[in-house]
Amino acid sequence: MDANANKNGNRENFEVREHDILIIGAGGAGMRAAVEASEKGLSVGIVTKSLLGKAHTVMAEGGMAAAIGNVDSEDSWRQHFIDTMKGGKFINNWRMAEIHAKESPGRVYELEQWGALFNRTPEGKISQRPFGAHTYRRLAHVGDRTGLELIRTMQEKVLATDTKVYMETTVTKLLQDASGRVVGALAYTRESGKFIHYKAKATVMATGGWGRIFKVTSNSWEGTGDGAILAYDAGAEMVDMEMVQFHPTGMVWPPGVRGLLVTEGVRGEGGVLKNSEGKRYMGDYDPERMELSSRDVVARANFSEVQAGRGSEHGGVYLDITHLGYEGIMAKLPTMHEQFLKLADVDIAKEPMEVFPTIHYTMGGIKVESEHCATTVPGLFAAGECSGGLHGANRLGGNSLSDLLVFGRRAGIGAIEYVEQNTHGTDIPEEDVQTEIRRVLDPMERPASDNDESPYLLQSELQDVMMEHANLVRDEDALKEGLRKILAIKDRVPNVKVGGNRLFNPGWHTAQDIRYLVQVSELIVRCAIERKEKRGSQWRLDHDELVEEYGNINFISKKGPQGEVEIERREIPPIPDHLAELLDQSAKGAKV
Amino acid sequence: MTENGNSPARAGATAIADDGPKKKVKLNIFRGTEEGGKEVEYEVELAEGMVVLDAVLKIQAEQEGDLAVRWNCKAAHCGSCSAEINGKPKLLCKSRVDEYEGGEINVGPLRAFPVVKDLVSDVSWNYEVSKRINPFHSDEQAPFTMYEEDVERLYEPKKCIECFMCQDVCHVLRTHHKHEEFAGPRFFVRNQWLEMHPMDNQNRLEDIKEDDGVGLCNITKCCTEVCPVGIKITDNSIIPLKERVADEYYDPAKWLMRKLRGRRNGSSSS
Numbered sequence: 001m002d003a004n005a006n007k008n009g010n011r012e013n014f015e016v017r018e019h020d021i022l023i024i025g026a027g028g029a030g031m032r033a034a035v036e037a038s039e040k041g042l043s044v045g046i047v048t049k050s051l052l053g054k055a056h057t058v059m060a061e062g063g064m065a066a067a068i069g070n071v072d073s074e075d076s077w078r079q080h081f082i083d084t085m086k087g088g089k090f091i092n093n094w095r096m097a098e099i100h101a102k103e104s105p106g107r108v109y110e111l112e113q114w115g116a117l118f119n120r121t122p123e124g125k126i127s128q129r130p131f132g133a134h135t136y137r138r139l140a141h142v143g144d145r146t147g148l149e150l151i152r153t154m155q156e157k158v159l160a161t162d163t164k165v166y167m168e169t170t171v172t173k174l175l176q177d178a179s180g181r182v183v184g185a186l187a188y189t190r191e192s193g194k195f196i197h198y199k200a201k202a203t204v205m206a207t208g209g210w211g212r213i214f215k216v217t218s219n220s221w222e223g224t225g226d227g228a229i230l231a232y233d234a235g236a237e238m239v240d241m242e243m244v245q246f247h248p249t250g251m252v253w254p255p256g257v258r259g260l261l262v263t264e265g266v267r268g269e270g271g272v273l274k275n276s277e278g279k280r281y282m283g284d285y286d287p288e289r290m291e292l293s294s295r296d297v298v299a300r301a302n303f304s305e306v307q308a309g310r311g312s313e314h315g316g317v318y319l320d321i322t323h324l325g326y327e328g329i330m331a332k333l334p335t336m337h338e339q340f341l342k343l344a345d346v347d348i349a350k351e352p353m354e355v356f357p358t359i360h361y362t363m364g365g366i367k368v369e370s371e372h373c374a375t376t377v378p379g380l381f382a383a384g385e386c387s388g389g390l391h392g393a394n395r396l397g398g399n400s401l402s403d404l405l406v407f408g409r410r411a412g413i414g415a416i417e418y419v420e421q422n423t424h425g426t427d428i429p430e431e432d433v434q435t436e437i438r439r440v441l442d443p444m445e446r447p448a449s450d451n452d453e454s455p456y457l458l459q460s461e462l463q464d465v466m467m468e469h470a471n472l473v474r475d476e477d478a479l480k481e482g483l484r485k486i487l488a489i490k491d492r493v494p495n496v497k498v499g500g501n502r503l504f505n506p507g508w509h510t511a512q513d514i515r516y517l518v519q520v521s522e523l524i525v526r527c528a529i530e531r532k533e534k535r536g537s538q539w540r541l542d543h544d545e546l547v548e549e550y551g552n553i554n555f556i557s558k559k560g561p562q563g564e565v566e567i568e569r570r571e572i573p574p575i576p577d578h579l580a581e582l583l584d585q586s587a588k589g590a591k592v
Numbered sequence: 593m594t595e596n597g598n599s600p601a602r603a604g605a606t607a608i609a610d611d612g613p614k615k616k617v618k619l620n621i622f623r624g625t626e627e628g629g630k631e632v633e634y635e636v637e638l639a640e641g642m643v644v645l646d647a648v649l650k651i652q653a654e655q656e657g658d659l660a661v662r663w664n665c666k667a668a669h670c671g672s673c674s675a676e677i678n679g680k681p682k683l684l685c686k687s688r689v690d691e692y693e694g695g696e697i698n699v700g701p702l703r704a705f706p707v708v709k710d711l712v713s714d715v716s717w718n719y720e721v722s723k724r725i726n727p728f729h730s731d732e733q734a735p736f737t738m739y740e741e742d743v744e745r746l747y748e749p750k751k752c753i754e755c756f757m758c759q760d761v762c763h764v765l766r767t768h769h770k771h772e773e774f775a776g777p778r779f780f781v782r783n784q785w786l787e788m789h790p791m792d793n794q795n796r797l798e799d800i801k802e803d804d805g806v807g808l809c810n811i812t813k814c815c816t817e818v819c820p821v822g823i824k825i826t827d828n829s830i831i832p833l834k835e836r837v838a839d840e841y842y843d844p845a846k847w848l849m850r851k852l853r854g855r856r857n858g859s860s861s862s
Contacts, residue, residue, distance in 0.1 A: 050662075050664055050672065051662075051672065051715065051719075052719060053670075053754055054664045054665075054670045054671070054672045056664075056665075058664075058665065058669055058670045058753075059665050059667065059669055059670070068735075109734040109735050110734070112734040112735060112736060113730065113733070113734040114727075114728060115727065115728030115786075115789070115792070117743055117746055117747070117750055117785075117789075119740070120738060120739060120740045120743065122739075122740075123737075124737040124738055124739045124742075125735065125737065126735060142747070142750070143747070145669070145751065147669075148669065148751075148753065149750065152750075152752075152754075155722075156722070156727050156728070157727070159719070159722055159723040159727075160723075160727040165719075167716065167719070191708050191712075191714070220663075220664040220665050220666065220670070221663065221664065222664065253641070254639070254640045254641020254642075255639050255640060255641065255642075256639060256641050256642050256643055256646040257641065257666075257667075260666070260667050261667070335669065338668070339667060339668065342668070342686055342688075343641065343643070343667075343686070343688075344641065345641075454653075454657065455657070456652070456653035456654075456657065457653070460653070498657055498658070499657055499658055500657065500658025501658075503625070503660075503708070503709050504660040504708050504709040504710070504712050505657075505658040505660070506652060506657070506658065506659065506660060506661070507652075507657030507658050508658070510657075
C-alpha cells in the first residue's frame with residue numbers, strides 16, 4: 001500500500017491506494033453513492049477537499065423536494081415532473097426528471113430511516129413547505145438548516161460503513177488506460193502535500209459546482225469546477241454549460257457578506273419583495289405566483305427593479321418577513337435571523353433585508369446517461385451539481401437535495417454494475433503518474449521569473465471578467481469580449497507561481513484551482529454565445545425572448561483533438577407519449 | 593447594459609474596494625507548526641462589517657500566500673473556520689473585527705489538537721470518535737409517525753455544526769489530554785439526540801459510561817459558553833446522559849437485575 005517509489009532523480013514518492021470504486025467529492029451525492037457501493041460489499045474510497053461534513057450541501061437551507069403529499073395530498077410524481085420540466089424550460093433530460101420525481105419520496109424516507117429529523121405535521125408526518133414554482137407544498141425541511149441535517153445524516157451513515165474516507169485531499173487528474181477508460185486518479189493531501197495514486201475500476205464524480213468563477217457568490221472556496229474539468233479533460237461531453245443559476249436573494253451589505261445566500265424559505269414562509277417606493281412589485285412580473293415564481297423570473301425582477309432606479313440603499317431590493325414576528329421567525333428561519341443580526345446588524349423581525357441576485361448553482365455540467373449516470377467516458381460516472389441534464393435551464397429550489405440522493409444512489413449502482421461486469425486491470429505506466437506530479441509541483445518548484453503571477457490575483461481577475469461579461473444579463477458583444485479576456489488569462493495560467501512548501505499551502509492549492517476556473521468559464525461563455533435567446537437562467541438582452549427552435553436543443557461541449565472547445569447543437573430525443581401527455585394536460589391548465 | 597459600467601450586477605465586484613475611509617486594522621497571527629512558531633503582525637485595510645476571516649483571507653491573498661486557514665461557507669453554517677482569537681475558540685467568519693476595536697486581535701489555531709500549520713489543527717481524532725459511536729437504528733420502517741412534541745427537544749442537539757470548539761475548550765481534553773477515555777462534549781450532544789430519538793432502539797448507556805467517559809465531565813459549562821449555535825451542552829446533553837447512566841448503573845434494583853441477567857451488551861438488536 002505504501003510508497004512504491006523512492007525519490008530518485010526526478011521521481012517523486014507517492015502512495016498507491018486501491019479500491020473497487022473511487023468517489024470524488026463528499027457532498028450529498030458522493031456520500032450516497034459511497035453508501036450504496038459499500039453496503040454491497042465493494043471497496044470504496046471517497047475523497048474530499050475539505051473535512052467530512054463541510055461540503056456545500058451543508059449550505060442548503062430550504063428543504064428537499066419530494067411529492068410525498070403529506071400536506072397537499074393531491075401532489076404526485078407527475079406534478080413534480082411537470083413543475084421540474086416547466087422550471088427548466090423543457091430542455092431538461094426528461095427521463096432524469098421522471099426518475100427524480102418518482103424516486104425522491106423514497107430518498108426522503110430513507111433519510112428518516114437513517115436518523116434524519118424533519119419538522120412534523122400535526123398528524124405526526126414529515127411536514128412540507130411551499131417553494132418557488134412547486135405547485136404544491138412539497139419541501140421536506142427542518143427549519144432553515146435542511147442541508148445540515150442531510151449531510152450529517154449521510155456522514156454518520158458513511159462512517160458506519162467500511163468506506164475509506166480521504167479528507168482534505170485534492171484530485172488533480174483522472175488516470176486513463178490505453179483505451180481511454182478511467183482507472184483511477186492522482187491526488188495529493190492538502191495537509192502534507194503527499195501524492196496518492198488511486199487505482200479504481202470505476203470512478204464517480206460528485207464534486208459540485210463552480211460558483212467561484214464569480215466574485216459575488218453564495219459558494220465556498222471549494223466550488224471551483226474541479227470535477228467538471230477533470231471529466232472534460234478526460235474527454236467527457238458537457239451539456240448546456242451556459243446555464244448558471246442566479247439565486248434571486250443574496251445579501252448585499254456589508255461588503256464582506258455580499259452574495260451570501262438568503263434562503264428561498266423566507267419567501268416560502270410569506271416574505272414579500274418591495275422596492276424603494278414600498279411597492280410589492282412581483283405582480284408586474286408574475287401576478288399568479290408572485291414571490292414564489294421560479295428563480296430565474298424573481299432574479300430578473302429584482303435586477304430590473306434596481307436597474308430602473310428603485311433599489312435599496314446598498315443597491316438591492318427589500319425582502320420583508322416582519323409579519324412572522326420574532327417567535328415565528330425563530331421557529332421557521334432561525335439561521336437567517338442569526339445571520340442578519342450577527343453579520344449585518346439587521347433584526348429581520350423588525351426590518352426588511354436587502355437582497356440582490358447572487359450566483360448560486362450550475363445546471364449545466366457533465367452529460368450523463370439517465371439511468372445510472374454514466375458519462376461518455378468509460379469507467380466514469382457523475383452525479384449531483386457537477387453533472388447536467390435534470391434541471392434544464394433553471395433549477396427549482398428543493399430539487400437539488402433530492403437530485404443528490406436520487407442520482408448519487410443511481411451513480412453508485414451504475415459503478416457497482418460496471419465493476420461487476422468488467423475485469424479490466426487498473427495499471428497505468430508510472431511515467432504518467434510522474435508527469436502529472438511534476439505538473440502539479442511546477443508552480444512551487446519552478447524558479448521565480450519576471451512573468452510570475454499570483455494565483456489569488458489571477459482568480460480575482462477572472463471573477464471580475466465573469467461578473468462583467470457573463471452575469472445575469474448577457475449580450476453577444478459583451479460575451480465575446482469576455483471570451484477574449486478569459487483566453488488571455490488562460491495563456492497566463494502556466495505563469496502562476498507560489499511560495500512556501502507543500503505543507504498545508506493554500507497558495508499552492510489555489511494554483512491548482514485556476515485551471516478549472518478558467519476552463520469552465522470559457523465553456524460557459526462559448527455556450528452562452530451560441531444560445532441566442534432568453535430561456536431560464538440564460539438571459540440575452542440582444543435576443544430577449546424564448547426562441548422556439550432552441551426548445552429542443554442542448555448545447556454539447558467537449559474537448560477537441562487540438563485541445564480546442566467543440567460545441568455541438570444536439571436535438572433532445574423525442575419525449576415519450578406518457579410524459580408528453582402530462583405536459584400537454586398541464587399546458588391546458590389542468591393539474592394532474 | 594453589461595458594458596455601461598453602471599449595472600448593479602457589476603457594482604458588486606468593486607463594492608468592497610470602494611468602501612469608506614481607509615482605516616487599518618492590525619492582527620497578530622500564529623505562523624508555525626506543532627514544533628513551534630511565532631505570532632506575526634499584519635496590517636490590512638478595514639472594511640465595514642469585516643469579520644476576522646475576511647482579514648485573514650485578505651492577508652493570504654495580498655501578503656502571505658501560504659498562510660494556512662481552514663474555511664468553507666463563510667456563513668457560520670459549516671463549522672470549518674474555528675480557531676482561537678485571544679485564546680478563546682471562535683468561528684473566524686462570525687467574529688466581527690469591530691468587536692475588538694481598541695484591543696488586540698491575536699489569532700491562533702485550536703490548541704486541544706495537534707497544530708498542522710498556522711491556523712489549522714489536526715481535528716481527525718473527532719472523526720475517529722464519531723465512527724465508533726453506535727449509529728441511529730430503528731427496527732421500524734420509515735416513514736415514522738412522530739409528533740412535534742416528541743421530537744422538539746431533538747432539534748437543539750441536531751443544530752451542531754461540528755466546529756469542535758467545545759472539544760477545544762473542554763478541560764478534560766485540553767488540559768488533561770484524556771482523548772483515549774473521553775469523547776468530548778460534541779459527542780455527548782450526538783449521543784443525546786440518539787438516546788432521546790423516539791424511534792431509535794439501541795441502548796448506548798454502557799458505551800456512554802465506559803467508552804465515552806461521561807463521568808469525567810465535571811460540569812464547568814465551558815463547552816456551552818463557546819457553542820456558536822447556542823446548544824446548552826452541559827444542561828441539555830451531558831447532565832441528562834449522566835442521569836441516565838446513574839439510573840442505569842447506580843440504582844440498586846437495576847444493579848441486581850443486571851447481576852441476575854448477565855451484562856447487557858448495549859445493543860438490543862445484536
